Amino acid sequence: MEKTYSEITIPDFPLFKQGKVRDVYEVGENLLIVASDRISAFDWVLPSLIPNKGKILTQLSKFWFEFTKLICLNHMITTEVAEYPTVLRKHRENLEKRSMLVKKTEVVPVECVVRGYLAGSGWKDYKASGITSGVKLRTGLKQGDRLDEPIFTPATKAEEGHDFNISFKEMQKLVGSDLAQKVKAVSLELYKKASLHALSKGIIIADTKFEFGILNDELILVDEIFTPDSSRFWPVESYSPGKSQSNLDKQFVRDYLESTEWDKNSPPPPLPQEIVLQTADRYMEIYRLLTDKTEL
Numbered sequence: 001m002e003k004t005y006s007e008i009t010i011p012d013f014p015l016f017k018q019g020k021v022r023d024v025y026e027v028g029e030n031l032l033i034v035a036s037d038r039i040s041a042f043d044w045v046l047p048s049l050i051p052n053k054g055k056i057l058t059q060l061s062k063f064w065f066e067f068t069k070l071i072c073l074n075h076m077i078t079t080e081v082a083e084y085p086t087v088l089r090k091h092r093e094n095l096e097k098r099s100m101l102v103k104k105t106e107v108v109p110v111e112c113v114v115r116g117y118l119a120g121s122g123w124k125d126y127k128a129s130g131i132t133s134g135v136k137l138r139t140g141l142k143q144g145d146r147l148d149e150p151i152f153t154p155a156t157k158a159e160e161g162h163d164f165n166i167s168f169k170e171m172q173k174l175v176g177s178d179l180a181q182k183v184k185a186v187s188l189e190l191y192k193k194a195s196l197h198a199l200s201k202g203i204i205i206a207d208t209k210f211e212f213g214i215l216n217d218e219l220i221l222v223d224e225i226f227t228p229d230s231s232r233f234w235p236v237e238s239y240s241p242g243k244s245q246s247n248l249d250k251q252f253v254r255d256y257l258e259s260t261e262w263d264k265n266s267p268p269p270p271l272p273q274e275i276v277l278q279t280a281d282r283y284m285e286i287y288r289l290l291t292d293k294t295e296l
Contacts, residue, residue, distance in 0.1 A: 002051040002052055004037040004049040004050075004051050005036045005037050005049070005054060005094070005098070006036060006037065006038060006049055007023060007036060008023050008034040008036060008094050008095070008098075008099075009023075010023075010025050010032065010034070010088070010091055010094075010095075012087050012088075013025040013026055013027055013032065013088075014026045016031055020038065020040035020045050021035060021036055021038050021039070021040065021053075021054070021057070021229065022034060022035050022036065023036060026104075027084075027085060027088065027101065028085070029104060030077060030101055030102060030103060030104055031101075031102050031103075031104050032084075032088065032095075032099060032100070032101055032102075033058075033099065033100045033102055034054070034094075034095060034098060034099045035053070035054030035055070035057045035058045035098045035099070035100075036049075036053075036054050036098075037049040037050050037051065037052070037053045037054050038053075039053060039229075039250065039253060039279070041250065041253050041254050041257055041268070042254070042257065042264045042268075044264070044267070044268045046253070046268050046270070046271060047267075047268065047269075047270045048270045048271040048276050049276075050276060050279050050280050050283065051276075051277075051280045052280060052283070052284065052296060053279075053280065053283055054098035055097040055098045055296045056227070056228070056283045056284060056287045056296065057098075057224055057227045057228075057229060058079060058097060058098050058099065058100055059079070059097060059287065059291075059293075059296055060224075060226065060227050060228075060286075060287050060290065060291065061076075061100070061224045061225050061226075061227060062076065062079050062100070063290065063291045064194065064225040064226045065221070065225060067193075067194070067197065068190055068193060068194065068221070068225070071186065071189050071190055071193060072186050072189075072190065072212075072219060072220070072221045073218060073219070073220050073221065074220060074221040074222070074225075075102040075103045075104075075105055075213065075215075075220050075221065075222045076100055076101075076102055077100075077101040077102055077103060078100075078101050079097075079099065079100045079101075081095050081096055081099070083101075084101055097296055102222070103215055103220065104215075105213025105214055105215040105220050105222055106213055106214045106215070107211065107212070107213045107222065108175055108179065108183065108211070108212040108213060108214065109156075109157050109174065109175070110154045110155070110156065110157060110166075110171055110174060110175060110183070111154065111155040111156070111157050111163050111209050111210075111211065112152070112154055112183055112184075112187045112209060112210040112211065112212060113133075113152070113153045113154060113155055113165075113207060113208070113209045113210075114150050114151070114152055114153070114187050114188060114190075114191040114207060114208055114209075114210075115132070115147060115150065115151050115153055115206070115207040116146065116147055116150040116191065116195060116204075116205065116206060116207065117144060117145065117146050117147060117204065117206035117207065117232075117234075118137075118141050118142070118143060118144060118145045118147060119143065119144060119206050119207060119232055119245070120207065120232065121165060122153060122165075122207065123143050123144075125165060126141060132151070132153055132165065133151075133152075133153030133154060133155070133165040133166060133167055133168070134153075134166075134167025134168055134169065134170075135151045135152075135153060135167075135168075137151075142241050142242040143241070143242060143243060143244065144206075144239075144240070144241040144242060144243060144244070144245050145241045145242075146241070150188055150191050150192065150195075152168065152184045152187055152188055153165055154166055154167075154168065154170075154171040155209075157211075168180065168184065171183075179214075179219075182219055183212055183219065186212075186219060187210055190210065190221075190225075191205070191208060194208075194226050197290070198226075198233070198290060199236065201289045201290055201292075202235060202236045202237060202289065203233050203234070203235060203236065203248070203286070203289055203290065204233070204234040204235075204236055204239055205226065205231055205232070205233060206231075206232035206233070206234055206245070207231065207232050208225075208226055208230055208231035208232075209230050209231075210223075210225060210230075211223040226290075228248060228249035228250055228282065228283050228286050229249075229250050231249060232245075232247060232249055232251060233247060233248040233249045233286050234246065234247055234248075235248065247282070248282045248283075248285055248286040248289075249282070249286065250279075252275075252278065252279055252282055253271065253275065253279055256271070256275050
């Protein structure tokens, strides 16, 4: 049975930040991001672990960082433990495949969401007002419909609790007009390039989110990119607008939790083993499809 990791402790280095999934350590002027097998939903970290999830997130991000580096620089230095500082190499067993040495940046305090299809909070906002993040959409759209063109819908970054969709004008007030315009243009270009690749593999990227940082006055892509935690992946062969789509991403877990009696206000229950294994299979399947690699 594959070993799962709820937390990866690196005692030689100070913990810089612990997110819902990743533990981040300071390594000199750089950071070491270690992806656990934790999974979150509805602003809660679930008590169940998903086998290989941290490895898949890291290796898929590595693939996409390399794939998109001509559009935008990114923070990745290396994912190879052999290239880490010597003192880290004794932790090889815990770091192999699930860690990334990265440059430290000044993070732009906005979640940069691009939507090509109407789903999730975008669909909820549209149903309520015909508008999502300040973008007015044409009438008559159904759940899961492809949008006439991809739209940029930023959200506030919340350390705890839920992110809130904001308008582009609100983003401009937060980070400045020039930076906001650049982030929007780069986000849309990243989405378009990755979407074409995914479609060639039979996958629709319905929406995704990016995080950016600034380093030496340059825009840098950080965190993760086009993973099943940060994106909606729909198989082309089963796509049918007007309903919820079959998926190869975290939505599978959200859908299961929605079917239970959990109130989302108290600690969540463990996932049944069947759901854990199906989630792990979906994550591995999207990794295989997008990268053409059969192993991590």
